[in-house]
Amino acid sequence: MTDLIERETTATFREADDAIVSARRAFPDWARTPAGERAAALKAAAADLRARADEMAELNHHETGKLLDEAKGGVEAGAATLEQYAELGPTHRGRSLQGGWDATDVMVPEPRGVVLALTPWNDPVAVACGLLGAALATGNTVVHKPSERCPQLGAIMTEILAAHLPGDVLRCVSGDGRVGAQLAAHPEVDLIAHVGSTATGRSISAAAATSGAKVLLENGGNDPLIVDGDVDPAWAAEQAALGSFANAGQICVSVERIYVTRDLAPAFLDALVEQARKRPDEIPMGRLVDTRLRDEVHAQVSEAAADGAELLAGGALPEGDGSFYPATVLTGCEPTMRIMREETFGPVAPVRVVDDFDQALREACDDRYGLAATVLTNSMAHAQRAWRELPVGTVKVNAVFGGAPGGAAQPHGASGEGFGYGPELLDEMTRMKVVHLSPAPR
Incomplete structure (x- = not known):
């Protein structure tokens, strides 16, 4: 080489x-x-x-x-x-x-x-x-x-x-x-x-x-993940972790912001933190492409924490050289925070706890980007509403990744x-x- x-x-x-x-x-x-x-x-x-x-x-x-x-x-x-x-x-x-x-x-x-x-x-x-x-x-x-x-x-x-x-x-x-x-x-x-x-x-x-x-x-994308109140929280956390942390979050259609209903939030957050702590020792996760990107990701995380978000996992720069960034979970995120408004190209899962599915869908739709979105739900009515109302090119129901061979999509907005x-x-x-x-x- x-x-x-x-x-x-x-x-x-x-x-x-x-x-x-x-x-x-x-x-x-x-x-x-x-x-x-x-x-x-x-x-x-x-x-x-x-x-x-x-x-x-x-x-x-x-x-x-x-x-x-x-x-x-x-x-x-x-x-x-x-x-x-x-x-x-x-x-x-x-x-x-x-x-x-x-x-x-x-x-x-x-x-x-x-x-x-x-x-x-x-x-x-x-x-x-x-x-x-x-x-x-x-x-x-x-x-x-x-x-x-x-x-x-x-x-x-x-x-x-x-x-x-x-x-x-x-x-x-x-x-x-x-x-x-x-x-x-x-x-x-x-x-x-x-x-x-x-x-x-x-x-x-x-x-x-x-x-x-x-x-x-x-x-760019700022892809939302909606976690409905009727799903298994451990499974939902696995999906959220996969969407947020795969390829260290460096995927165009990574999960960028997570909305979970209030009744499911405690169990979901516990399971998501457990998923984050498994990386990279139990579940492989690579580094970010370079220190420039790592510093940009850390700046967004630090800014969110300074604005009131709570760090549940990760969020600290590792000692030594290299561009690795830990799998990070934030809760208490507000819609106005930059980490919820802009793409974060790293292994970060910002979580917003909402009252119900209606609020989750409404806030998920309120964004200038329109690449993709995911909804995890057992309700066919909620799934139908989500794919019809989300202003994105691809809507995935009950799987953060996947798609038929030969499929195509058109991005929306920014x-x-x-x-x-x-x-x-x-x-x-x-x-x-x-x-x-x-x-x-x-």
């Missing part, structure tokens, strides 16, 4: 510009490549990626701290996603319309051109494979900028895919936000797909408003816009051309 770590990790502005221009030159030939051939290239890339899963997982662990098993799972998920788009790409089709008897309208999907994929560090392989796979399967060329927090992993993953493609169809550009901003503002970019922070997403939207590029955004995965992502990566066919007069 030593030779990988010594690679240059920041592109110059000239190199970034060259990547876009080269992708533009490669686009016409790749767009004309039969869909079956593009699919075969993706399948070969998926097999290569899967064969190097252990190597990729070790590099992910080195750069971001992601647990090895979870990192390998991300690589395998990425390979499966490439295979999924290899199957879906050739079947992606438009439709025909009958006008007059002697005329037909054909609606044909066409690739947009150059796609810029700006991908995150918290699940770098799986997320990137989704965006790159859908873009390539539909005939676009791609410039990929991985997060500066995992530049080597992003570069190697892109190289694995690019080895099965014609030259310049897929390029990687490494760098920080300055490089990303240059790429996003480039006039030759036709679509920008970004998974990351809301602040960055808004700056991308502003750049695209000038260039005319289409934008797909999956940005969490972004557009489909970021599933078959619908193929629609986002293409534009529809209507062809009206009628006979010439004789």
